[in-house]
Amino acid sequence: xxxxxxxxxxxxxxxxxxxxxxxxxxxxxxxxxxxxxxxxxxxxxxxxxxxxxxxxxxxxxxxxxxxxxxxxxxxxxxxxxxxxxxxxxxxxxxxxxxxxxxxxxxxxxxxxxxxxxxxxxxxxxxxxxxxxxxxxxxxxxxxxxxxxxxxxxxxxxxxxxxxxxxxxxxxxxxxxxxxxxxxxxxxxxxxxxxxxxxxxxxxxxxxxxxxxxxxxxxxxxxxxxxxxxxxxxxxxxxxxxxxxxxxxxxxxxxxxxxxxxxxxxxxxxxxxxxxxxxxxxxxxxxxxxxxxxxxxxxxxxxxxxxxxxxxxxxxxxxxxxxxxxxxxxxxxxxxxxxxxxxxx
Numbered sequence: 391x392x393x394x395x396x397x398x399x400x401x402x403x404x405x406x407x408x409x410x411x412x413x414x415x416x417x418x419x420x421x422x423x424x425x426x427x428x429x430x431x432x433x434x435x436x437x438x439x440x441x442x443x444x445x446x447x448x449x450x451x452x453x454x455x456x457x458x459x460x461x462x463x464x465x466x467x468x469x470x471x472x473x474x475x476x477x478x479x480x481x482x483x484x485x486x487x488x489x490x491x492x493x494x495x496x497x498x499x500x501x502x503x504x505x506x507x508x509x510x511x512x513x514x515x516x517x518x519x520x521x522x523x524x525x526x527x528x529x530x531x532x533x534x535x536x537x538x539x540x541x542x543x544x545x546x547x548x549x550x551x552x553x554x555x556x557x558x559x560x561x562x563x564x565x566x567x568x569x570x571x572x573x574x575x576x577x578x579x580x581x582x583x584x585x586x587x588x589x590x591x592x593x594x595x596x597x598x599x600x601x602x603x604x605x606x607x608x609x610x611x612x613x614x615x616x617x618x619x620x621x622x623x624x625x626x627x628x629x630x631x632x633x634x635x636x637x638x639x640x641x642x643x644x645x646x647x648x649x650x651x652x653x654x655x656x657x658x659x660x661x662x663x664x665x666x667x668x669x670x671x672x673x674x675x676x677x678x679x680x681x682x683x684x685x686x687x688x689x690x691x692x693x694x695x696x697x698x699x700x701x702x703x704x705x706x707x708x709x710x711x712x713x714x715x716x717x718x719x720x721x722x723x724x725x726x727x728x729x730x731x732x733x734x
Contacts, residue, residue, distance in 0.1 A: 391416050393516035394711045395451040399443035402719055407712045408441045409454070409515070416518045419466035423520045426478060431514030432457025432539035433706075433714045433727035435569070435628060436482070436651050440509055441715070444652035448510050455729070456482040456507035457542040458514030459535040462526075471523040477535070478526040481542040481687045484511050485522050499681035506681070515711055517731060527687055530695035540701045540726035541694055544570035546682045548624075549690040551649040552578060554677050555622040560585040564623035564639060566612060566632045568597040569718075570726035571649060574701055575624060576604050581697050589616045591632065594721045600702075615639065624649055631660040633676075634669065642672035649679045703728045 394409040402408065419425040437454045439445045447454075458480040462472045472478060484507040486498035493501050507513045507521070529538045548571040557563055563579060565572045568590050576588050589608045590601035598609040608616050612632045619641040625632055626649045636646050664670070693699070702725030706714040714727045 391517035392708065393453050394708060395453055396441060396447065397451050399441060399446050402438065402442060402716065406716055408715070409711050411709055414516070417512070417520045419464055419469065419520045421467045422469055422522055422524075423466040424462050424469050424472055424478070424523050424526060425464035425466075425518060425520050426458065426460040426480065426526070427463045427518055427732065428458055428460040428514050428516060429535045429732040430459050430539045431455040431729045431731055432543060432570070433711070433718060433729060434543050435718060436543075437508070437715060438628070438719055439652045444654070445509065452509070453512035453516050453519075454508040455514035455516075456480070456509075457539045457544070458507070458519060459529060459538045459542075460519075460732070463518075469523045472526065477529045479529050479538055479542045479687075479691075480507055480514060480519065480521045480526055481546060481682060482506055482508075483525060483682055483684065483687075485525055496683060496685060499683045504681060514731070515708065515729065525684065527691060530691060532695050532698045536703055536705060536728045536730070537701055539728045540570050540574065540703060541691060541699075542687060543682070544726055545574045545694060545699070545701070546687045546690045547571055547649060547679060548575040549578065549693070550682055550686045551575065551624045551647050551679050554679060555624055555645055555647045557583060557586065557622050559583040561621035562587050562589065562618060564589045564591060564616065564620040564636065565601075565626070566591040566623060566636055567626035568592040568601050569626060569723045570701070571626050572624075573600065573604060573725050574699065576601070576606065577697070577699050578693070580605055581699070589620060591635070594723070597721070597723060600724050620644060622647065626650065628652070628654045629657050631657050634660055634663050637664075637669035637674060637676075640674050643674065645675040645677055647677045647679060701726050705730050707733075
């Protein structure tokens with residue numbers, strides 16, 4: 391099979407081709423697993439964190455990618471949840487122990503043995519991949535493969551972020567950063583919280599224009615002040631300064647939810663600007679988002695089909711995965727980015 395592999399971590403500012411195409415054997419599904427022929431795989435900012443070593447793969451070479459859609463082509467021993475030919479999705483959560491206190495409470499995203507697709511095991515930047523059948527998801531018929539791919543991480547983690555933000559209809563929501571996850575959160579909010587106004591903070595003019603098109607009532611740069619204080623803000627940026635700005639834009643008792651697996655070191659000194667009475671007093675809260683659960687993915691796919699929610703995306707051939715990643719790094723973003731792995 392063809393696969394784009396990461397031989398080692400590197401600095402993308404010095405290496406613009408971190409992945410290379412190779413031929414590998416098709417993997418064999420183990421007990422309880424399914425073999426999936428991949429049609430598409432979404433491109434996520436987490437892949438940049440993996441490549442640059444902020445959350446590195448467990449071993450090399452690694453096959454990245456955790457927003458995978460394809461067809462079941464083989465069943466491992468004991469696997470009976472799907473049939474050959476079924477269309478399935480694979481998300482960031484590849485597996486968890488299933489027996490610890492957190493797993494039993496439905497918080498397998500926090501399990502100490504949490505295993506991530508495309509980091510701890512090979513992912514979807516390849517023509518075939520395997521996954522335990524209990525961590526695969528039926529894709530609703532209303533979505534094409536390319537539409538479904540961003541739902542599996544950008545959508546599901548956005549859904550979890552919105553839930554952790556504790557938003558009520560009519561309260562004001564801020565979105566800092568407006569990539570794949572942000573644009574899906576805005577669409578969710580317009581469906582579930584019709585009286586809520588959404589304010590978007592984004593660095594690039596293209597992202598700000600896109601946010602206006604999707605219904606944001608106000609857009610500005612990360613350091614701009616909105617006309618009103620906000621009840622909740624979801625930060626999806628890879629840097630630190632927006633945290634300080636966001637805290638200053640919250641109402642008393644407001645909540646900042648940080649949806650980022652890692653933050654870059656570029657502007658970490660911005661945290662020294664934190665002012666307790668201005669930024670943290672009056673019972674403001676900071677909440678981080680860690681991974682997703684199976685329930686997050688399943689519930690979000692059901693909600694997305696109900697709307698129906700249609701993500702915007704840009705399609706790249708698998709062999710151009712490096713270009714897709716660099717476009718993401720350089721903030722050339724309008725919605726999501728998706729790799730076309732299988733072509734008819």
